[in-house]
Amino acid sequence: MSTEVVQDEQIEKMIVSSSPHMFANNSIQKIMWTVNLALLPAVIFAVYHFGMPALQTLIAGSLSAVIFEAITQKILKKKITVSDGSAFLCGLLLAMCLPPAVPLFVPIVGSFIAIVVAKHSMGGLGYNIFNPAHIGRAALMVSWPVLMTTWTAVTIIDTTTSATPLNIFKLQGYDALINTFGSQAELYRSLFFGLRNGCIGETSVILLVLGGLVLIYKRLIDWVVPVTMIATVGLLTWLFGPHGLMTGDPLFHMMAGGLIIGAFFMATDMVTTPITRKGKLIFAAGAGAITVLIRLVGGYPEGVCYSILLMNCVTPLIDRYVQPTLYGRK
Amino acid sequence: MLGKIKWGIHPDTHKSPTEGKAIESNELPRKVILPVRQHIGAPGEPMVKKGDMVKKGQLIAAGSAPVSSNVHATISGKVVDVSDKPHPGLGKCLAITIESDGLDEWEEGLPTERDWGKLESSEIIEIIKNAGIVGLGGATFPTYVKLNPPKNSPIDTLIINAAECEPFLTADHRIMLEYTERIVTGILIIKKVLAVDKVIVGIEDNKMDAVKALTTALAGQAVQVVAVPTRYPHGSEKMLIKTILNREVPSGKLPMSIGVVVQNVGTAVAVCDAVRNGIPLIERVVTVSGSAIKEPKNLNLRIGTTFADAVEQCGGYKFPPEKLIMGGPFMGVTQYTADVPIIKGANGILAFGKEEINDGPESPCIRCGQCVEACPCGLNPSMLSILGERSLVDEALNEYHLLDCMECGCCTYLCPSKRKIVHYIRYTKKLSAQKGGN
Numbered sequence: 166m167s168t169e170v171v172q173d174e175q176i177e178k179m180i181v182s183s184s185p186h187m188f189a190n191n192s193i194q195k196i197m198w199t200v201n202l203a204l205l206p207a208v209i210f211a212v213y214h215f216g217m218p219a220l221q222t223l224i225a226g227s228l229s230a231v232i233f234e235a236i237t238q239k240i241l242k243k244k245i246t247v248s249d250g251s252a253f254l255c256g257l258l259l260a261m262c263l264p265p266a267v268p269l270f271v272p273i274v275g276s277f278i279a280i281v282v283a284k285h286s287m288g289g290l291g292y293n294i295f296n297p298a299h300i301g302r303a304a305l306m307v308s309w310p311v312l313m314t315t316w317t318a319v320t321i322i323d324t325t326t327s328a329t330p331l332n333i334f335k336l337q338g339y340d341a342l343i344n345t346f347g348s349q350a351e352l353y354r355s356l357f358f359g360l361r362n363g364c365i366g367e368t369s370v371i372l373l374v375l376g377g378l379v380l381i382y383k384r385l386i387d388w389v390v391p392v393t394m395i396a397t398v399g400l401l402t403w404l405f406g407p408h409g410l411m412t413g414d415p416l417f418h419m420m421a422g423g424l425i426i427g428a429f430f431m432a433t434d435m436v437t438t439p440i441t442r443k444g445k446l447i448f449a450a451g452a453g454a455i456t457v458l459i460r461l462v463g464g465y466p467e468g469v470c471y472s473i474l475l476m477n478c479v480t481p482l483i484d485r486y487v488q489p490t491l492y493g494r495k
Numbered sequence: 496m497l498g499k500i501k502w503g504i505h506p507d508t509h510k511s512p513t514e515g516k517a518i519e520s521n522e523l524p525r526k527v528i529l530p531v532r533q534h535i536g537a538p539g540e541p542m543v544k545k546g547d548m549v550k551k552g553q554l555i556a557a558g559s560a561p562v563s564s565n566v567h568a569t570i571s572g573k574v575v576d577v578s579d580k581p582h583p584g585l586g587k588c589l590a591i592t593i594e595s596d597g598l599d600e601w602e603e604g605l606p607t608e609r610d611w612g613k614l615e616s617s618e619i620i621e622i623i624k625n626a627g628i629v630g631l632g633g634a635t636f637p638t639y640v641k642l643n644p645p646k647n648s649p650i651d652t653l654i655i656n657a658a659e660c661e662p663f664l665t666a667d668h669r670i671m672l673e674y675t676e677r678i679v680t681g682i683l684i685i686k687k688v689l690a691v692d693k694v695i696v697g698i699e700d701n702k703m704d705a706v707k708a709l710t711t712a713l714a715g716q717a718v719q720v721v722a723v724p725t726r727y728p729h730g731s732e733k734m735l736i737k738t739i740l741n742r743e744v745p746s747g748k749l750p751m752s753i754g755v756v757v758q759n760v761g762t763a764v765a766v767c768d769a770v771r772n773g774i775p776l777i778e779r780v781v782t783v784s785g786s787a788i789k790e791p792k793n794l795n796l797r798i799g800t801t802f803a804d805a806v807e808q809c810g811g812y813k814f815p816p817e818k819l820i821m822g823g824p825f826m827g828v829t830q831y832t833a834d835v836p837i838i839k840g841a842n843g844i845l846a847f848g849k850e851e852i853n854d855g856p857e858s859p860c861i862r863c864g865q866c867v868e869a870c871p872c873g874l875n876p877s878m879l880s881i882l883g884e885r886s887l888v889d890e891a892l893n894e895y896h897l898l899d900c901m902e903c904g905c906c907t908y909l910c911p912s913k914r915k916i917v918h919y920i921r922y923t924k925k926l927s928a929q930k931g932g933n
Contacts, residue, residue, distance in 0.1 A: 178815055179816060179817065179818060179819055179829070179830065179831055179832075180817050180818045180829065180852070181829045181830070181831050182818070182829055182915075182918075183915060183917060183918035183921060184824075184825060184826050184827055184828065184829075184902070184904055184917060185824060185825040185826070185904030185907050185908055185917065186818060186820055186824045186825075186827060186829070186845075186847065186851070186852070187506060187662060187824035187825060187851065187904075187908060188853050188854045188907070188908055188910075188913070189504075189506070189908050189909050190853070191865075191909060191910070191911045192855070192911050192913070193858065193861055193911050193912060195911070196861075196863065196911055246858070288859075289859065290858075290859060290861060291858070291859030291860050291861045291862065291912070292859060384865075385863075387864075435861050435862050435863045435864065436861050436862050438862075440862050440864045440867050440875065440877060440878075441864070441867055441875070442868075484878075485894075488875060488895075489867055489870070489873045489874065489875060490873050491746070491872065491873040491874070491896060491899060492733065492737070492743055492746075492871065492872045492873045492899070493733070493743045493744050493745050493746045493748075493872075493899070494745070494746050494873075494896075494899075
């Protein structure tokens with residue numbers, strides 16, 4: 166009798182659970198806020214470069230994303246998880262992919278589409294098929310094409326231009342682009358440091374790569390993805406150059422547009438890209454190839470956003486057929 | 496020889512509380528509980544009944560099935576109960592409870608010194624079988640079965656597994672330092688039985704003192720001691736074979752099928768005691784550790800000693816434990832009572848407090864891929880957990896190789912969504928077994 170009682174007390178006291186009983190200090194919150202931090206240098210530079218309108222767009226985008234997520238989860242009677250940083254990241258990335266001086270409703274509508282439509286209608290974090298920030302941007306592109314392609318005038322060297330380098334390349338050709346910047350070296354320097362026109366967060370190659378390297382060091386992204394995607398773009402743009410085969414300018418294409426931010430921060434999105442390294446490689450190469458196709462042949466000057474969305478479509482397929490190498494099944 | 500290792504994880508080792516402490520020999524327990532099944536295989540048949548007097552080393556449950564094992568009395572005294580008792584690994588199991596008479600008398604004729612060099616292999620295997628020796632690393636596969644491979648599986652290599660990759664556990668580390676001579680003899684006996692030329696001892700490189708001790712003791716014996724990188728789960732025989740020999744055990748097969756036999760270093764001690772000294776398996780070294788234990792120690796305990804008694808010998812609890820575990824933190828089994836016995840495969844008792852229990856609420860998989868990267872079996876744990884959540888047994892079985900999982904726990908340890916991946920996998924395996932049974 167007495168032993169039975171003792172046992173009952175112990176049953177209540179001790180946790181019985183499936184192994185393992187030890188866990189790494191790892192969480193979604195930690196991952197997402199680290200990515201947000203990795204974007205910070207590029208964000209600060211953007212505000213310095215484009216001024217107050219950029220700051221307003223960034224704040225509107227990230228804040229509205231957080232608010233939309235909280236409201237959606239409240240309505241769906243789910244646990245409110247805005248503190249995990251994923252909604253903030255989504256809104257921030259969306260805003261970074263917008264022209265600096267859009268009216269404030271643009272990032273807010275974009276965040277609504279990203280969070281409510283692309284993320285939560287699919288089931289929330291982990292279940293969305295498409296990169297929510299890019300869905301938001303794509304929706305804005307079709308809804309307000311003029312606003313989304315109107316750039317503030319930025320003074321580069323001694324000419325003031327309100328076109329992005331890729332725009333000049335698309336509409337006037339490569340030689341006109343070199344003329345605008347003065348020389349090829351000057352073009353590269355502007356792209357590398359981000360002293361050019363473009364979306365808020367995409368301009369500074371050096372700061373984005375720096376953030377990306379932190380994520381690679383922290384093992385939050387696989388270096389295979391940015392390296393493959395950027396190299397694919399470089400290779401294909403060099404091959405199919407403006408003056409025939411192998412006359413392209415790979416360095417320009419690798420640093421222009423949204424490729425760097427896309428390759429380091431969007432094509433590496435965990436939820437919407439393949440889970441194995443081999444799969445990631447296929448994804449990145451595909452995204453790079455589609456980017457080049459759009460830039461050189463398609464109607465838009467830039468194709469990073471659509472290329473990643475298109476590859477998001479085939480991610481489940483890649484994951485099904487590209488599985489890790491099993492032990493003991495040689 | 497050592498290829499580049501891509502699998503696994505580097506958890507904190509937590510070995511410092513016990514790794515520097517000499518093994519303490521056991522106080523005689525007042526009672527022991529001896530389950531008839533402490534091994535993989537059929538349970539032993541009880542040979543005593545309530546009220547019988549038994550001596551230390553006496554056979555009390557005979558394993559007569561092809562894969563089974565004997566159980567011996569580990570103290571002298573009176574059989575007070577033969578009934579179902581809580582078992583640390585099986586829930587409940589028929590067990591023989593012996594109350595000590597305080598004399599600790601040996602069964603007649605025990606121990607006996609033998610000149611093992613003159614014994615035939617078949618005689619040695621018989622002795623090991625009768626002594627009830629099973630794999631002491633935790634898997635508890637009867638040792639005589641491993642030493643008697645079928646004719647169509649020629650064995651070329653014997654690996655002694657001394658990796659001890661589980662955090663907290665230091666029992667194997669201590670025996671390598673303190674029971675070195677018995678280990679050497681045990682290894683040489685096993686080597687003789689298997690008639691192999693190639694013998695390799697694999698030790699994780701966080702135990703260089705043990706590497707040195709064994710290298711010195713084995714000088715001139717044609718036995719190689721290898722320091723393998725410290726990485727969990729290097730103590731899994733599949734991983735150790737891969738690192739040392741660059742061979743992979745085919746899915747669903749035993750290491751024998753690729754010419755390898757792996758024995759735990761503790762098993763070598765038991766083999767030496769049985770073959771050279773005629774002592775059946777009645778004691779083993781157990782690490783008692785965790786934040787809830789007052790003085791973490793390595794204890795040489797009689798098999799059947801209750802967890803409560805073992806904890807008592809370590810000064811008791813600092814505070815009531817949140818979890819009491821048999822084995823290591825990765826593959827150990829939680830207990831609902833401390834009134835369970837040390838069984839042959841119990842290499843550790845861990846009493847965890849709040850500080851060690853840091854799993855949070857589960858959230859959906861964000862497909863970060865860390866589990867895929869770490870999985871030593873090359874599985875997709877993320878997908879297996881999702882399929883398990885939805886009870887999709889066939890897909891898990893046929894497309895995602897459910898049964899290849901050895902439940903090492905790397906995936907669950909890393910998961911940022913705190914998903915209990917191994918639990919989902921166990922659940923799916925159980926569903927699949929039920930389906931197969933119908």
